[in-house]
Amino acid sequence: MNKTFEQAIKELEKIIDDLEKGELSLKENVDKFKEGSELLNFCKKELEETEMTIKKITENNDNVSFENIT
DSSP: OOSOHHHHHHHHHHHHHHHHHTOSOHHHHHHHHHHHHHHHHHHHHHHHHHHHHHHHHHHHHHTOOOTTOO
16 A cells, blocks of 8 residues: 555545445445455554554663763
8 A cells, every 4th residue: 555644544534424424335335345444454554663663762762861961
């Protein structure tokens, strides 16, 4: 998937709106649901990777002492 987290969230919001309207055929509903599931998995992966990055940064900061910096 070649999109940003923000783009995926916007697409998910549109899919949710489309599904909530109840105007789609059964096949369209299934297709939208599948697309939404894929986007949701993409977003979840992006969040997990971001969380790992933040943990690494924070762990590195735990070893830094700012007491002698002036």
